[in-house]
Amino acid sequence: MHRISCLLSGLAFILSATSTDSFARVGRRTCAAEPRSRTAAHTESHVQPVYLPYLTTCQGHRLCSTYRTIYKVAYRQVYKQVPQPVASCCPGWSRTSSYELSCNTALCQVPCQNGGRCSFPGRCACPPGWMGPSCQTDADECAGRSHGCSQLCINTAGSFHCACRDGFSLAADNKACQPVVPGPEPGTFSQADPSSEVKEEMKDLKNRVEALEQAGSRQGSQLCSTLQAEPHSSSSSPAAL
Template sequence: MCTRVQVMHEPAFRDVIRHKSAQQVTYDCCNGWTRESPNADACLKPVCSTACYNGGICSAPDTCSCPTGFTGRYCEQDINECNDKKPCDQMCVNTMGSYYCKCREGFLLQDDQQSCKKIGDLLSQGSHDDDAFEARDMENEIESQEDVTARLQKIEKMLANEKVHTHDLEKTLQNTYKMEKQQFDINRLQTNLYNTETRTLKLEGMVNLLMKCRNGPNTHCP
């Protein structure tokens, strides 16, 4: 009987799974800033924790740029142009974000919406007098009693503050004078102390010399 090797082939299957890791770097915006869009890289859009009022624009973190007529951190305050600028010849009416001027009876508001002229003066000038200059009537210069009182109170307050500042300055000068006098006294005491120490050293030297001369005469003895 002959021995032989028989080769047999059988199909085999193997699943191959490959894992590939990837790294992605993400950036966070600093406090007070954000991206203009989710896909944007730069953080260029400021963030205001409170929305800007009256048409204000968030221009920096928690800071609003206000339109004309408004102020405040978030543009929440109306500017009273009538008190701050006094733009009208006669009467000024403050509105939200703006103002408008009015004239008293017998006067007419001009094209600039600020000046007032007597109606009689306008009739005498004629409709073709375009070069006539605008001047305030003496009546325009007369302020109401409330305005005069408010101005006087403001002046009195300024004078009171000036007195307080003057008093503080006098106290500061007095304290400075006292400090200079104390420093002068200290310098004088230091000088006297130095002179006393010098004389003491001289006396000690003379005493030591006398003691040596008593013990035995030498060339240094008087």
């Protein structure tokens, strides 16, 4: 049993070392592998003796205490130095962490501009509106007909916008142009403006009320004059008799 446990521990150690070394083989983006090692902990089994006391009959028919040995499988944690090679990346590539074996990060000598990212050594992946090895050149969207503007196209840094000629305005989609409707001239009556119509009606009604008040005032003055003249004429009539 002890030999079996030792064989299993050795096999596990060999498999771990072999599997770790296989990832560091020289290949794409990896030009060499630097030999290094790390401390690894693993659990191994071993045979442990156990002494059990028991009573037996000795000479003279006496009871004697003695021990017998049994063996059982036990486990313990062992620390060993395990090979841990580190990949040496090819020119133009790097690794994110020193513990990684793969070289997946591209390097660009000229930094990518305007939001671009380095996707391949010396080559940037540019966002829409920019072009060039380092995304330094503005793409003229107005050069072709893919912008969709119906009249005018104005190129800007990294983008563009549509415009219209005189007498037109942009529609809701910011691409099409529609004729501008002229507004009413100052001083003219507009049927579409209900406030001006209400103001005219209020003014007319006010003029009518003022005319009625003036007419009523004149009639009241005439009635008062008539009432004041009637008593004088009735007192003079008996004298004539």
